[in-house]
Amino acid sequence: MVNLAYPTAPAEVIEQLSVSSFIEGLRDPEIGQLVRLARPKTISEALAQALEIEAAKEASRFAINPYQGRDKKIKTTDGNMIDLLLELLQQFKNGQNLGRCTPNGGRKPIRCWTCGAEEHVL
Structure with a gap:
C-alpha cells in the first residue's frame, strides 16, 4: 500500500x-x-x-505460580512473592515439612571432597 x-x-x-x-x-x-x-x-x-x-x-x-493449588497451607493475601517466601521460611523454621520436599531432592548426600563428611563441602 x-x-x-x-x-x-x-x-x-x-x-x-x-x-x-x-x-x-x-x-x-x-x-x-x-x-x-x-x-x-x-x-x-x-x-x-x-x-x-x-x-x-x-x-x-501464562507462567504459573509453582505453589498454586499444591498445598492449602501456602497462601498469600495479595500474591506477593516476598510474602510467600517469608511464610515458607517461617514454616520451615517451625519444622514443618510441606510433604513435597526431601533432603537434597532425594539424591545422594553431598560429601566433602577432602574428608568425605556430609556436614560440609571443601
Whole structure:
C-alpha cells in the first residue's frame, strides 16, 4: 500500500514508511513501543520483533505460580512473592515439612571432597 501511496519514493523511504505504518497499526501499544525501540530496518525485521515480543509476553502471562493449588497451607493475601517466601521460611523454621520436599531432592548426600563428611563441602 505504501508503494501505491508513494510510487516515486526511493526504496529506503518506502521501507521506512512501511515499518512505521506497521508499528502504528499494532493493537498493543506496549508491543509497538518495544518494536520501535528495537529500531528495525525492514518490515521483515519489524514483524519478527513483534512476534518475538508477543510470544514472550504471552509466555509471561501464562507462567504459573509453582505453589498454586499444591498445598492449602501456602497462601498469600495479595500474591506477593516476598510474602510467600517469608511464610515458607517461617514454616520451615517451625519444622514443618510441606510433604513435597526431601533432603537434597532425594539424591545422594553431598560429601566433602577432602574428608568425605556430609556436614560440609571443601
